[in-house]
Amino acid sequence: MEICAGAGGQAFGLHAAGFDAVCIYEQNKNAVATLKANRALGPVRQGDIANVDFTAYRGKIDLVAGGVPCQPHSSMGLQKGHADERDLFMYGSSADCRRDRAKSFFFENVEGFGFRANSNYRAELNRKFKKLGYDTQVFSFFGSRSDYGLAQNRPRVAFVGFRDVPISRFRMPPKFPEWRTTVGEALIDLVAANGWDGAEDWARNKANIGGSEQFGRLAFSANLRKQAWIELGIDPLGIAKSAPSADHPKGSCSNSR
Known part of the structure; x- marks a missing residue:
């Protein structure tokens, strides 16, 4: 059984490791919709676990x-x-x-x-x-x-x-340094989807950033690293509605994810 499952990253790992979920609990409605779209993971319930x-x-x-x-x-x-x-x-x-x-x-x-x-x-x-x-x-x-x-x-x-x-x-799993990748390598196809000429340059920045949900809004990176990503030509705040357009300036900030 998984609680506070988010969008299912850990659920996928547990499923791949051979676990069958009796139930997966998550409160965020968008995360629940994602979990339900992957029904192979197990039955999903939305709600606050403090009330379950x-x-x-x-x-x-x-x-x-x-x-x-x-x-x-x-x-x-x-x-x-x-x-x-x-x-x-x-x-x-x-x-x-x-x-x-x-x-x-x-x-x-x-x-x-x-x-x-x-x-x-x-x-x-x-x-x-x-x-x-x-x-x-x-x-x-x-x-x-x-x-x-x-x-x-x-x-x-x-x-x-x-x-x-x-x-x-119990032993923690081994590390796999050969799987090393960057944000640019992982997302280049999405960023270049609308023909943006700056996609390759963006990918070479090798941005290495995560995300979190704070106070109901999404943030691309912690405030401590915000200026560093701005200097790399990346807007770290919010989530864009689409990939950069074909005429998007190469040197400007892009917050497309």
Whole structure:
């Protein structure tokens, strides 16, 4: 079972790894529409997991997975932890695992989750899981072009736990540097779709950027990197409605994705 599934990136990975989803939960309506368009992933439900009764899944779950909201632990935020109204770690993991007695869990989050500022929060979370019979560990990794072929810089953590199996038996997957790619290489066909002459030059910038949903609007990159991308001729704010037109100036900013 997956919670806070987003548009299904993790769901695809779990499906490819051999997991069959009993149910996939997500609150964002656009993400839900994307998930439902890929029904092979499993049944999809829209809603706030804080209001979901999971008792029907008791005894049926091998793995609870999800990408619970990162803002309570992000270095770009206030790092309020469980004081943040968006924090779902305590509810979205402890409560769910307690109710369905899942054999294991895997929750992905920002690297800030592992920062010293969040040490008390992690200790509390580990205490709760230990009481429930889970052996846990936090693993750091880069979901990036250098490790797993994603055209972005994305340092993350994986919070993993097993019930009745020691965590020492778990190994993070190997890295695949040969999959290295860039945003330009990944999106050149889309950016050039309307015949823009500057597409090749844009691709050679080798932009390495990610996205997030903040306060209901989409942002192409964190504010700390905004100026860097503007200097590269890329407008990092918002999402364009279409690819650049054929006569789009080569040297101007483009926010087409």
